[in-house]
Amino acid sequence: MTAQTTAPVAYSAEVQTWQDQVQTAVHEIRLLARRHGPGGRIPTLLELRGELPGLSLHVIRAALQTLSREGVLARYGRVTRVLGPDEIHPDDQALVATVRSDIEVGRYRPGYALPTGLLSYVFGHDRAETHRALRHLVQEGRLRRLCAESGPHGPGYYISPSPDLESRQK
Template identity: 40%
Template sequence: MTQIAEATAAMREILTHQPFDSNLPKTEDLAQHIRQPVKITRQALRNLNWDGDIAIIRRKHARRLRPGETHPDDKAIVNAIREDIESGRYPAGSPLPTGLLSTRHRISVRQMTRVCRSLIASGLLKHDPEGCHGPGLYVTEPASTPARETGLIEDYAFAGQACHLHGEDLGPA
Protein backbone atom coordinates (compact mmCIF):
# COMPACT_ATOMS: atom_id res chain seq x y z
CA MET A 1 0.00 0.00 0.00
CA THR A 2 1.38 3.42 -0.91
CA GLN A 3 1.89 6.19 1.59
CA ILE A 4 -1.01 8.19 0.08
CA ALA A 5 -3.31 5.14 0.20
CA GLU A 6 -2.38 4.59 3.86
CA ALA A 7 -3.03 8.25 4.65
CA THR A 8 -6.38 8.15 2.82
CA ALA A 9 -7.40 5.03 4.78
CA ALA A 10 -6.35 6.70 8.04
CA MET A 11 -8.37 9.80 7.12
CA ARG A 12 -11.42 7.65 6.37
CA GLU A 13 -11.09 6.16 9.85
CA ILE A 14 -11.00 9.67 11.34
CA LEU A 15 -14.14 10.56 9.35
CA THR A 16 -16.10 7.76 11.01
CA HIS A 17 -15.74 9.65 14.30
CA GLN A 18 -16.48 13.06 12.78
CA PRO A 19 -20.12 14.29 12.81
CA PHE A 20 -21.74 15.01 9.46
CA ASP A 21 -21.67 18.68 8.35
CA SER A 22 -18.77 19.43 10.69
CA ASN A 23 -15.47 20.97 9.69
CA LEU A 24 -12.41 18.77 9.88
CA PRO A 25 -9.42 19.85 11.98
CA LYS A 26 -6.59 21.77 10.28
CA THR A 27 -4.44 19.80 7.86
CA GLU A 28 -1.39 20.16 10.10
CA ASP A 29 -3.28 18.68 13.05
CA LEU A 30 -4.59 15.81 10.91
CA ALA A 31 -1.08 15.11 9.61
CA GLN A 32 0.21 14.91 13.15
CA HIS A 33 -2.65 12.62 14.18
CA ILE A 34 -2.11 10.13 11.32
CA ARG A 35 1.70 10.51 11.53
CA GLN A 36 2.11 11.53 7.90
CA PRO A 37 3.73 14.58 6.28
CA VAL A 38 1.42 17.52 5.57
CA LYS A 39 1.92 17.08 1.80
CA ILE A 40 0.70 13.45 1.94
CA THR A 41 -2.20 14.42 4.23
CA ARG A 42 -3.28 17.11 1.75
CA GLN A 43 -3.32 14.50 -1.03
CA ALA A 44 -5.38 12.16 1.15
CA LEU A 45 -7.85 15.00 1.75
CA ARG A 46 -8.00 15.63 -2.02
CA ASN A 47 -8.78 11.93 -2.54
CA LEU A 48 -11.62 12.11 -0.02
CA ASN A 49 -12.86 15.27 -1.75
CA TRP A 50 -12.84 13.54 -5.16
CA ASP A 51 -14.64 10.54 -3.68
CA GLY A 52 -17.36 12.77 -2.22
CA ASP A 53 -16.67 11.97 1.44
CA ILE A 54 -15.72 15.57 2.22
CA ALA A 55 -15.94 18.96 0.53
CA ILE A 56 -12.89 21.18 0.52
CA ILE A 57 -14.18 24.73 0.57
CA ARG A 58 -11.91 27.32 -1.08
CA ARG A 59 -8.80 25.50 0.14
CA LYS A 60 -9.49 26.80 3.65
CA HIS A 61 -11.39 24.04 5.39
CA ALA A 62 -12.94 20.64 4.74
CA ARG A 63 -16.45 19.60 5.74
CA ARG A 64 -17.74 16.03 6.10
CA LEU A 65 -20.61 15.36 3.72
CA ARG A 66 -23.66 13.28 4.53
CA PRO A 67 -24.07 10.01 2.62
CA GLY A 68 -25.64 10.81 -0.75
CA GLU A 69 -25.23 14.55 -0.27
CA THR A 70 -24.36 16.42 -3.46
CA HIS A 71 -20.84 17.81 -3.39
CA PRO A 72 -20.96 21.64 -3.60
CA ASP A 73 -18.83 21.58 -6.78
CA ASP A 74 -21.34 19.26 -8.48
CA LYS A 75 -24.65 20.99 -7.78
CA ALA A 76 -25.01 22.66 -11.20
CA ILE A 77 -24.17 19.43 -13.05
CA VAL A 78 -26.47 17.31 -10.87
CA ASN A 79 -29.30 19.81 -11.44
CA ALA A 80 -28.72 19.83 -15.22
CA ILE A 81 -28.80 16.02 -15.41
CA ARG A 82 -31.83 15.90 -13.09
CA GLU A 83 -33.65 18.35 -15.40
CA ASP A 84 -32.71 16.22 -18.44
CA ILE A 85 -34.12 13.11 -16.74
CA GLU A 86 -37.30 14.84 -15.58
CA SER A 87 -37.88 16.40 -19.03
CA GLY A 88 -37.69 12.97 -20.67
CA ARG A 89 -34.40 13.50 -22.48
CA TYR A 90 -33.24 10.34 -20.70
CA PRO A 91 -36.40 8.26 -20.25
CA ALA A 92 -36.88 5.62 -17.59
CA GLY A 93 -35.03 2.44 -18.45
CA SER A 94 -32.48 4.15 -20.66
CA PRO A 95 -28.76 4.06 -19.92
CA LEU A 96 -27.20 7.31 -18.79
CA PRO A 97 -24.40 8.27 -21.23
CA THR A 98 -21.85 9.12 -18.54
CA GLY A 99 -18.92 9.43 -20.95
CA LEU A 100 -20.81 11.89 -23.12
CA LEU A 101 -22.00 13.84 -20.07
CA SER A 102 -18.51 14.09 -18.58
CA THR A 103 -17.28 15.46 -21.92
CA ARG A 104 -20.24 17.85 -22.25
CA HIS A 105 -19.73 19.24 -18.74
CA ARG A 106 -15.93 19.19 -19.06
CA ILE A 107 -15.40 17.09 -15.96
CA SER A 108 -13.23 14.07 -15.23
CA VAL A 109 -14.55 10.53 -15.09
CA ARG A 110 -13.84 10.57 -11.34
CA GLN A 111 -16.01 13.68 -10.86
CA MET A 112 -18.74 12.12 -13.04
CA THR A 113 -18.70 9.11 -10.71
CA ARG A 114 -19.20 11.48 -7.76
CA VAL A 115 -22.09 13.20 -9.61
CA CYS A 116 -23.74 9.85 -10.35
CA ARG A 117 -23.39 8.74 -6.73
CA SER A 118 -25.56 11.71 -5.76
CA LEU A 119 -28.15 10.87 -8.44
CA ILE A 120 -28.24 7.24 -7.29
CA ALA A 121 -28.82 8.36 -3.71
CA SER A 122 -31.72 10.55 -4.86
CA GLY A 123 -33.30 7.57 -6.65
CA LEU A 124 -33.00 8.91 -10.21
CA LEU A 125 -30.41 6.33 -11.28
CA LYS A 126 -29.64 2.73 -10.45
CA HIS A 127 -26.77 0.45 -11.34
CA ASP A 128 -28.04 -2.47 -13.41
CA PRO A 129 -25.43 -5.17 -14.01
CA GLU A 130 -27.71 -6.86 -16.56
CA GLY A 131 -29.33 -3.89 -18.33
CA CYS A 132 -30.48 -3.91 -21.96
CA HIS A 133 -27.21 -2.33 -23.03
CA GLY A 134 -24.99 -4.16 -20.58
CA PRO A 135 -23.85 -3.17 -17.11
CA GLY A 136 -24.26 0.50 -16.37
CA LEU A 137 -26.31 3.27 -14.83
CA TYR A 138 -29.94 3.36 -15.89
CA VAL A 139 -32.64 5.96 -15.33
CA THR A 140 -35.25 4.71 -12.84
CA GLU A 141 -39.01 4.98 -13.05
CA PRO A 142 -40.40 8.25 -11.65
CA ALA A 143 -41.26 8.11 -7.96
CA SER A 144 -44.85 9.10 -8.75
CA THR A 145 -45.43 5.72 -10.44
CA PRO A 146 -47.67 3.64 -8.15
CA ALA A 147 -45.94 0.63 -6.68
CA ARG A 148 -47.10 -2.76 -7.96
CA GLU A 149 -45.95 -6.34 -7.93
CA THR A 150 -42.90 -7.12 -10.02
CA GLY A 151 -42.31 -10.22 -12.06
CA LEU A 152 -45.65 -10.06 -13.87
CA ILE A 153 -45.73 -10.98 -17.54
CA GLU A 154 -46.35 -7.29 -18.37
CA ASP A 155 -42.99 -6.42 -16.78
CA TYR A 156 -41.18 -8.69 -19.22
CA ALA A 157 -43.13 -7.35 -22.17
CA PHE A 158 -42.33 -3.80 -21.10
CA ALA A 159 -38.65 -4.65 -20.65
CA GLY A 160 -38.60 -6.09 -24.17
CA GLN A 161 -40.24 -2.96 -25.56
CA ALA A 162 -37.77 -0.75 -23.69
CA CYS A 163 -34.82 -2.68 -25.13
CA HIS A 164 -36.40 -2.56 -28.59
CA LEU A 165 -36.91 1.20 -28.27
CA HIS A 166 -33.22 1.58 -27.51
CA GLY A 167 -32.18 -0.32 -30.63
CA GLU A 168 -31.63 -3.83 -29.28
CA ASP A 169 -33.11 -6.66 -31.31
CA LEU A 170 -34.60 -9.29 -29.05
CA GLY A 171 -35.70 -11.56 -31.88
CA PRO A 172 -39.28 -12.55 -32.72
CA ALA A 173 -41.89 -11.71 -30.12
Protein backbone atom coordinates in the same frame (compact mmCIF):
# COMPACT_ATOMS: atom_id res chain seq x y z
CA MET B 1 5.03 -11.96 33.05
CA THR B 2 5.35 -8.42 31.75
CA ALA B 3 2.72 -6.59 29.81
CA GLN B 4 3.54 -6.19 26.17
CA THR B 5 3.27 -2.74 24.66
CA THR B 6 2.39 -2.21 21.06
CA ALA B 7 4.31 0.27 19.01
CA PRO B 8 2.37 3.03 17.25
CA VAL B 9 1.69 2.58 13.56
CA ALA B 10 4.86 3.40 11.67
CA TYR B 11 4.47 6.03 8.98
CA SER B 12 8.06 5.64 7.91
CA ALA B 13 8.70 6.17 4.20
CA GLU B 14 11.36 3.43 4.29
CA VAL B 15 8.79 0.82 5.34
CA GLN B 16 5.75 1.84 3.28
CA THR B 17 5.36 2.59 -0.40
CA TRP B 18 3.74 5.87 -1.42
CA GLN B 19 0.40 4.11 -2.05
CA ASP B 20 0.59 2.45 1.36
CA GLN B 21 1.24 5.82 2.96
CA VAL B 22 -1.76 7.34 1.16
CA GLN B 23 -3.96 4.43 2.29
CA THR B 24 -2.73 4.88 5.87
CA ALA B 25 -3.53 8.60 5.69
CA VAL B 26 -6.97 7.87 4.16
CA HIS B 27 -7.71 5.49 7.04
CA GLU B 28 -6.58 7.97 9.72
CA ILE B 29 -8.46 10.91 8.16
CA ARG B 30 -11.58 8.75 7.72
CA LEU B 31 -11.47 7.98 11.47
CA LEU B 32 -11.07 11.69 12.15
CA ALA B 33 -14.07 12.45 9.91
CA ARG B 34 -16.20 9.94 11.83
CA ARG B 35 -15.25 11.61 15.11
CA HIS B 36 -16.19 15.05 13.78
CA GLY B 37 -19.41 13.86 12.12
CA PRO B 38 -21.35 15.46 9.23
CA GLY B 39 -20.70 19.18 8.99
CA GLY B 40 -17.58 18.92 11.14
CA ARG B 41 -14.37 20.67 10.16
CA ILE B 42 -11.27 18.61 9.42
CA PRO B 43 -7.92 20.16 10.46
CA THR B 44 -5.92 22.04 7.84
CA LEU B 45 -3.23 20.33 5.79
CA LEU B 46 -0.48 21.57 8.11
CA GLU B 47 -2.45 20.59 11.21
CA LEU B 48 -2.96 17.11 9.76
CA ARG B 49 0.77 16.84 9.12
CA GLY B 50 1.31 17.44 12.82
CA GLU B 51 -1.26 14.75 13.70
CA LEU B 52 0.18 12.26 11.18
CA PRO B 53 3.93 12.43 11.78
CA GLY B 54 6.12 10.89 9.12
CA LEU B 55 3.65 11.53 6.29
CA SER B 56 4.45 14.21 3.75
CA LEU B 57 2.10 16.98 2.71
CA HIS B 58 1.83 15.31 -0.72
CA VAL B 59 0.60 12.07 0.87
CA ILE B 60 -1.93 13.88 3.08
CA ARG B 61 -3.16 15.97 0.13
CA ALA B 62 -3.61 12.78 -1.94
CA ALA B 63 -5.59 11.21 0.93
CA LEU B 64 -7.84 14.28 1.16
CA GLN B 65 -8.43 14.13 -2.62
CA THR B 66 -9.31 10.43 -2.36
CA LEU B 67 -11.85 11.11 0.40
CA SER B 68 -13.28 14.02 -1.56
CA ARG B 69 -13.72 11.78 -4.64
CA GLU B 70 -15.53 9.26 -2.43
CA GLY B 71 -17.88 11.98 -1.21
CA VAL B 72 -16.72 11.80 2.41
CA LEU B 73 -15.18 15.29 2.48
CA ALA B 74 -15.58 18.57 0.63
CA ARG B 75 -12.88 21.22 0.45
CA TYR B 76 -13.81 24.90 0.54
CA GLY B 77 -10.53 26.70 -0.03
CA ARG B 78 -8.46 25.83 3.02
CA VAL B 79 -11.38 24.45 5.00
CA THR B 80 -12.32 20.79 4.68
CA ARG B 81 -15.74 19.69 5.90
CA VAL B 82 -17.24 16.25 6.52
CA LEU B 83 -20.25 15.53 4.28
CA GLY B 84 -23.34 13.69 5.46
CA PRO B 85 -24.25 10.39 3.77
CA ASP B 86 -27.06 11.94 1.69
CA GLU B 87 -25.37 15.30 1.14
CA ILE B 88 -24.43 16.16 -2.43
CA HIS B 89 -20.81 17.20 -2.88
CA PRO B 90 -20.67 20.92 -3.79
CA ASP B 91 -18.83 20.13 -7.03
CA ASP B 92 -21.65 17.76 -8.07
CA GLN B 93 -24.69 19.95 -7.46
CA ALA B 94 -24.86 21.35 -11.00
CA LEU B 95 -24.50 17.91 -12.61
CA VAL B 96 -27.15 16.34 -10.33
CA ALA B 97 -29.57 19.24 -10.88
CA THR B 98 -29.10 19.15 -14.67
CA VAL B 99 -29.62 15.39 -14.99
CA ARG B 100 -32.60 15.50 -12.61
CA SER B 101 -34.16 18.30 -14.67
CA ASP B 102 -33.43 16.55 -17.99
CA ILE B 103 -35.15 13.40 -16.71
CA GLU B 104 -38.18 15.40 -15.51
CA VAL B 105 -38.65 17.21 -18.84
CA GLY B 106 -38.20 14.00 -20.84
CA ARG B 107 -34.82 14.68 -22.46
CA TYR B 108 -33.70 11.33 -21.05
CA ARG B 109 -36.44 8.72 -21.41
CA PRO B 110 -36.89 5.60 -19.28
CA GLY B 111 -34.57 2.79 -20.33
CA TYR B 112 -32.06 5.07 -22.06
CA ALA B 113 -28.39 4.84 -21.16
CA LEU B 114 -27.09 8.03 -19.56
CA PRO B 115 -24.10 9.50 -21.49
CA THR B 116 -21.73 9.54 -18.49
CA GLY B 117 -18.63 10.24 -20.58
CA LEU B 118 -20.24 13.31 -22.11
CA LEU B 119 -21.49 14.49 -18.70
CA SER B 120 -17.98 14.07 -17.27
CA TYR B 121 -16.57 16.19 -20.08
CA VAL B 122 -19.24 18.90 -19.89
CA PHE B 123 -19.01 19.28 -16.10
CA GLY B 124 -15.23 18.86 -15.87
CA HIS B 125 -15.45 15.72 -13.76
CA ASP B 126 -13.40 12.57 -13.95
CA ARG B 127 -15.15 9.17 -13.90
CA ALA B 128 -15.00 8.79 -10.13
CA GLU B 129 -16.51 12.25 -9.57
CA THR B 130 -19.31 11.54 -12.06
CA HIS B 131 -20.12 8.27 -10.27
CA ARG B 132 -20.06 10.14 -6.95
CA ALA B 133 -22.67 12.56 -8.32
CA LEU B 134 -24.89 9.98 -9.99
CA ARG B 135 -25.18 7.81 -6.89
CA HIS B 136 -27.59 10.41 -5.47
CA LEU B 137 -29.89 9.98 -8.45
CA VAL B 138 -29.69 6.20 -8.01
CA GLN B 139 -30.73 6.65 -4.36
CA GLU B 140 -33.65 8.83 -5.49
CA GLY B 141 -34.73 6.08 -7.89
CA ARG B 142 -34.27 8.21 -11.03
CA LEU B 143 -31.37 6.07 -12.30
CA ARG B 144 -30.42 2.41 -12.21
CA ARG B 145 -26.80 1.33 -12.24
CA LEU B 146 -26.38 -1.84 -14.22
CA CYS B 147 -23.12 -3.74 -13.94
CA ALA B 148 -21.54 -6.32 -16.22
CA GLU B 149 -23.46 -6.78 -19.48
CA SER B 150 -26.96 -6.56 -18.01
CA GLY B 151 -27.94 -3.31 -19.74
CA PRO B 152 -28.94 -3.11 -23.43
CA HIS B 153 -25.83 -1.00 -24.07
CA GLY B 154 -23.60 -2.73 -21.51
CA PRO B 155 -22.78 -1.57 -18.01
CA GLY B 156 -23.70 1.94 -16.99
CA TYR B 157 -26.44 4.19 -15.69
CA TYR B 158 -29.92 3.85 -17.16
CA ILE B 159 -32.96 6.06 -16.68
CA SER B 160 -35.45 4.35 -14.37
CA PRO B 161 -39.07 4.01 -15.43
CA SER B 162 -41.03 6.94 -14.03
CA PRO B 163 -43.54 6.14 -11.27
CA ASP B 164 -46.28 7.94 -13.29
CA LEU B 165 -45.60 5.76 -16.35
CA GLU B 166 -45.62 2.55 -14.29
CA SER B 167 -48.94 3.43 -12.63
CA ARG B 168 -50.52 4.16 -16.03
CA GLN B 169 -49.36 0.80 -17.42
CA LYS B 170 -50.96 -1.20 -14.55
